[in-house]
Amino acid sequence: MTLDAVLFFVFGGIAVAAAVALILLRHPIHSALALIVVMAALAVLYLLQGAEFVAAVQIIVYAGAIMVLFVFVIMLLNAAREERTNLSRAARYLGVPVAVLLTAELAYLVWHASSANPSQAAGRTDVTRPLALMLFRDFVFPFELTSIVILIAILGALVLARKEP
Amino acid sequence: MPASWYLALSAILFGLGVVGFVFKRNIITIFMSIELMLNAVNLALVAFSRQLGELQGQVFVFFVIVVAAAEAAVGLAIILLIARNRQSLNVEDVDLLKL
Numbered sequence: 589m590t591l592d593a594v595l596f597f598v599f600g601g602i603a604v605a606a607a608v609a610l611i612l613l614r615h616p617i618h619s620a621l622a623l624i625v626v627m628a629a630l631a632v633l634y635l636l637q638g639a640e641f642v643a644a645v646q647i648i649v650y651a652g653a654i655m656v657l658f659v660f661v662i663m664l665l666n667a668a669r670e671e672r673t674n675l676s677r678a679a680r681y682l683g684v685p686v687a688v689l690l691t692a693e694l695a696y697l698v699w700h701a702s703s704a705n706p707s708q709a710a711g712r713t714d715v716t717r718p719l720a721l722m723l724f725r726d727f728v729f730p731f732e733l734t735s736i737v738i739l740i741a742i743l744g745a746l747v748l749a750r751k752e753p
Numbered sequence: 754m755p756a757s758w759y760l761a762l763s764a765i766l767f768g769l770g771v772v773g774f775v776f777k778r779n780i781i782t783i784f785m786s787i788e789l790m791l792n793a794v795n796l797a798l799v800a801f802s803r804q805l806g807e808l809q810g811q812v813f814v815f816f817v818i819v820v821a822a823a824e825a826a827v828g829l830a831i832i833l834l835i836a837r838n839r840q841s842l843n844v845e846d847v848d849l850l851k852l
Binding site for chain 2: 610626633637658665683690698738739744
């Protein structure tokens with residue numbers, strides 16, 4: 589096995605294990621930490637695929653900013669352990685098979701979609717510069733729109749979380 | 754590694770996100786499951802981007818991350834509001850629209 593494959597299986601395994609932990613752990617703060625592990629493992633997988641900029645953004649924005657926000661809110665609300673509730677019978681007997689079926693279907697579809705045309709032009713280096721050119725030239729209007737989205741999100745969060753006088 | 758492996762991993766992570774979304778009862782954990790699904794989609798976008806030798810996929814990942822950040826800010830504000838009004842984070846207590 590090449591180094592690439594070893595790293596893929598190690599960090600892919602870590603990502604899947606942490607995602608399972610996110611579901612199985614009962615305390616929200618443990619789930620949040622598991623999600624941070626998933627994001628860090630995914631950042632390594634991005635690096636393996638030669639997407640350095642996306643990997644850095646993943647660590648800085650996702651694991652750094654968004655998850656800190658989550659952890660802040662969990663601590664602010666003093667969230668306790670999730671109590672075990674009895675799932676309805678439909679959820680128990682239909683939910684798991686449907687979820688497994690969905691995963692299998694997605695995996696099957698993307699597997700065939702990707703094996704249809706073999707990879708070419710893979711392994712290019714120096715991705716960040718063309719990415720910046722594309723982002724600020726071809727996608728400049730969507731890029732400006734995202735700033736409006738962020739602005740509206742800030743205003744919305746402020747209005748929603750404000751204490752009523 | 755062929756892109757199909759990354760795509761299969763992405764599908765598995767997305768499926769786990771769906772499972773968390775359906776089965777968890779804590780509203781914050783449900784929100785985190787949505788983030789997990791977004792991450793799985795990002796992985797698929799990067800894999801396709803590398804396979805096709807185009808960079809658009811990575812630009813899309815950038816936009817997905819921006820939208821996820823905005824969504825997290827607004828969503829957590831809503832969660833704060835629900836917790837303040839209902840003194841509970843359990844989604845089964847939020848049932849005004851239920852018949």
